[in-house]
Amino acid sequence: MDQRAGIGGSCLCGSVGFALRGPLRDVVICHCHWCRKSSGHAFASGAVADQGLDLYRPGALAWYRSSPGVRRGFCADCGSSLFWLGAEGQVRFAPGALDAPAPLRLQGQSFEDSAGDYYTLSGRPPRVEAAPARLDCSCLCGETGFSVPGPAREISACHCRGCRKSSGHYGASFAVDAVQWHGRATVAEFVPGGTGHEAATRGFCRICGSSLYHRDPDGTVHVEAGAVDGPTGGWLAQHLCVAQKGLYYALTDDLPQREGRA
Ligand SMILES: [Zn+2]
Ligand SMILES: [Zn+2]
Ligand SMILES: [Zn+2]
Incomplete structure (x- = not known):
């Protein structure tokens, strides 16, 4: 190497x-x-x-x-x-x-004022102010678009190597039952090796690089919370894969932390 x-x-x-x-x-x-x-x-x-x-x-x-x-x-x-x-x-x-x-x-x-509705910088639980029945999602360049049923409800932070490399920090996503596509011509997918969540397929826009979703080997699609255009109607509920967490940040909220995914 x-x-x-x-x-x-x-x-x-x-x-x-x-x-x-x-x-x-x-x-x-x-x-x-x-x-x-x-x-x-x-x-x-x-x-x-x-x-x-x-x-x-x-x-x-x-x-x-x-x-x-x-x-x-x-x-x-x-x-x-x-x-x-x-x-x-x-x-x-x-x-x-x-x-x-x-x-x-x-x-x-x-840009703390632009933070998503599903987390707060202090670690206090956010006030959930919206419960949208449909969540429109898109990438940064606008070439991709899809919608999923809302509200997002429980959102999981994942500190695994794959989520950290994809996002550059750590991931935050929620599981969805159905995805309705409005534009997917520039969506690319990457399938890493491994087993379980490590092998999750990563969906992103190949024009702007935005992380859009990952799909675990069991077929469950998790939408990256930052892809949602407006309020998610969700809240950060847990930290997963904390055994692989980066050392430059601390988890200061009181949310449950799991070493792995289960
Ligand atoms: Zn894009
Ligand atoms: Zn992960
Ligand atoms: Zn690469």
């Missing part, structure tokens, strides 16, 4: 490999509309100077310009969120992509 000096990172399928060198800026979690759609929940990023990124295996790395001056880097083969480029001479990287623990801590949050 490729081994480079520095802190290594990769996408879920392994197509993209990179190493970070030099001082790292601590992690900021962003709750803006674009970061939520792109990651499927909330987007976390650390930062390194431009010259500190060694992209030794660009693989299927693709870029999507989400707003003027901003480009988001993702793997077009598996949908993993990897990078965020602004204008400030540094590269922001998704800590979920890192392959080993890095000396990173949580520094802060941004």
